[in-house]
Amino acid sequence: MLVRVREYPSFHQTGFARVVMIRLHNVTWRHAGQMRGRRGETLSALTSISFTVPQGEFRWLLGPSGAGKSSLLRLLHLETLPASGEFELLGVDIRPAVGRSVLARLRQRIGMVHQDFRLMPTLSVADNVALPLRLQRRHETDVSTEVDAILNWVDLAARKGARPAELSGGEQQRTAIARAVVARPDLVLADEPTNALEESQASRVIAMLREISAMGTTVIVATHNDALVRRFPAQALRLEHGRLVSNE
């Protein structure tokens, strides 16, 4: 269980050679028309993006609005495929010829936290969190154990039967984080996860994501909250006009 794992030495302390989880080389992506995200925002093109992220790393993804942060996260979440360049994710060479079932299995290894949470409105907190485990056909006993543990971790055990509409913004975001990490993914992506949260709630969410990273999961968090970046210093990918301008 995740709660128990926290007691072990952090991934960075183990000394094992770290595997490259993300590798992009000269990746370009653009849509034929004007592509919009789920929230209606225009998705920017990406041009000649190259970087690698090893296992267990925490990276900020920074840049002004329209810089291409959402496009890059969509690419990393396999919601779209690059037009050109080399793209290796979780050890799989991503090409247009990759089968849909392979992409689906890869997505099961990626936890995504959206700014708008994307919780199932008809399901309880516990059932929302259990979704990735049920999609992996895990036994209900295991599902129940894992969900209880993760809800304890995000301090939502008392709200496990509530529907998303009955939760505050912070609770919804914590539910989304719990859902993203419950299946122990290799990669967690978070798109502006603190946008709708108060300062204290935002810090709590980032602290959780750092904790996940310390346990060996690669985490990439897109934000334009500079105060938060200063409070949790880490290597940052900075995008401007669809180009990667720094990676330090």
Next chain:
Amino acid sequence: MSDRRGRRVRDGLALSHALPDRSLVAMVAAMSLLAALTWAGAFGAWSLSARWAHGAANLVTIQVPDPDRPASLPSDDATAQVPVKENQTDHQRSRIDAVMDVLRAQSALSEIHRLDARELDQILRPWLGTSGVAALPLPGVIELHLAPGASLTDGLSSRLAGLAPGTLVERNDDWRSRLQMVARSLLACAALAIVLVGGIGVAVIGMATRLGLGARRESIAILHGLGAADGYVASRFGRRVAWLSLAGGIAGTLLAVPPIAIVVRFMAPLSGPQAVTMPEQGYSTILPEAFAAFTDGSVPGDLMIGLACVPLCAMLTALLTAQVIVRVWLRRLP
């Protein structure tokens, strides 16, 4: 996804609210009703035509005018083949007896039956009434059943005409090909009707599935993002639509049973050896009488198997249709 204890699936799709359940069941029931009636009609037409064609091909009818008049003197050739009873001389023999004697000598016949006055009366009564039959000079009528694969000798007609001038031998072979043609036409029409019904059913199921997909677009996108494979979403829709179609198929087939039972009961005298008369109490007892056809063996087993297959076909069609439509729809997602 259901757990191993078969509890309700909790993946947020809530297909019971997303799909137009009642209208889908009603439409599939209507399609199944039509399919069941079409199948029963085709089966009945095929059975009747096969029976009639078989009977017609083997049945020969001989009409002997003035059957009680003395037979004419036979030619030498005929004499050789006509056995004469010991206590009977040629001038004493009636035409009908002479013809019967010739026919009895034929090895190709499996059955020879002379219709008696009562049987002729029954046949002619619908046309002539009760008074007309007695007033008319009726020919003697003989029914011959040929043995399987056998045929009458070529010179039989002329020999019979020599004994009883005006004797008419009616072979029904021509009816066989005509009836077979009719049966094939009916079966082709039924097949076309079933294809049309199936096509409309596929269209209805497809529209219902697309409605459900539209209603759950957001939930499907979330599941897709969480790593749900196309097969998972397709099977969720497929199973739901299949169960609804099975329910509709069962309902439609059950609705088709009463009319089929009545028709089977009506057709029993035509399609089988047992003669079933309509109830004298009136039409209020038709339905119980008709349903008895399902228990007394009047309904052929093949027809019942076909009817049982209608809901299963509806379910399989729905499963396949929903799977294909959902998988094609999911192609818009990466």
